[in-house]
């Protein structure tokens with residue numbers, strides 16, 4: 001039984017529970033296509049298994065924490081990657097072993113008329129797309145018509161059906177059940193939360209959260225002072241519905257590049273340790289992970305999720321063709337696809353040197369958005385409980 005902070009604004013999407021009590025022994029703590037097992041990482045050592053990319057830069061929302069606005073790498077005048085450039089990038093990366101692509105930004109990918117065309121290209125190329133989205137297009141038939149009527153798609157339900165056919169994984173932004181807090185967190189867009197809820201319901205209805213590993217995740221980042229209170233409730237609610245869940249404080253980049261801006265919105269260290277420990281305790285109680293496994297794998301920057309190995313098997317290529325260590329880091333630049341072939345950039349990158357590592361920690365967050373000794377403090381607290 002879940003208890004939620006009483007608020008008249010809490011509107012829970014209607015999604016059926018998948019795991020009522022214990023999680024099955026075979027449960028995969030991941031979203032299909034995101035993480036790789038230790039064995040896969042070792043067997044594919046030196047390959048670019050995953051790329052984070054930008055696709056377009058339009059977004060009708062205005063999140064105060066947006067990590068893609070005021071981003072250092074986007075400052076100034078740059079040649080932007082067009083559709084053909086991104087296709088060429090994927091073809092190059094495919095030769096280096098590419099298996100999945102995560103759409104990071106720089107805007108909302110669904111607010112781009114060529115998005116489905118690109119997903120169809122990925123399907124033909126046998127590459128799994130994982131899409132970070134706020135869900136407001138999927139949850140609004142008028143917006144679906146606006147962007148997808150050329151494909152003969154005019155409702156969210158039809159769009160979701162097509163996404164399923166294309167093998168997409170959906171990483172849905174979800175900061176709060178509270179519609180007032182949530183609408184505020186996307187820039188004060190009234191009615192946003194209800195569209196997001198509808199998107200989640202449509203995706204669940206289409207079975208995105210049925211397989212193991214799931215194809216549907218809730219991205220409850222950034223964890224801020226305003227949504228901290230409901231974060232654990234979101235975690236429990238989502239996990240029981242087989243929705244992989246990402247909870248983490250915001251990165252010190254984009255609009256939060258200044259440390260004071262980060263401090264202003266981020267909960268205290270004690271609160272972060274408490275939340276992470278509660279989440280791992282829940283994982284142990286439900287059989288999502290064992291304590292032995294957590295000790296072996298280490299605490300993840302994303303509370304309760306698979307440790308991050310993105311910086312041992314991938315890179316982030318922004319819309320300007322700049323290649324970065326990862327999305328959480330807008331200062332470590334590996335190169336530019338306009339100047340060097342991707343293979344050359346990869347081979348001399350520090351990420352390539354880490355190839356085969358399962359838990360890389362999170363260098364961009366270490367000592368910044370994840371305080372010093374944070375993971376060991378979480379582990380100590382967990383062992384005491």
Ligand code: SF4
Pocket residue numbers: 059060061062063065066067068069105106107108134186
């Ligand atoms: S939806 Fe994404 S791109 Fe749009 S403002 Fe929010 S964080 Fe930025």
Ligand code: SF4
Pocket residue numbers: 301302308309310311326327328329361362363364365
């Ligand atoms: S290293 Fe950190 S910031 Fe980079 S992708 Fe992994 S968790 Fe995110």
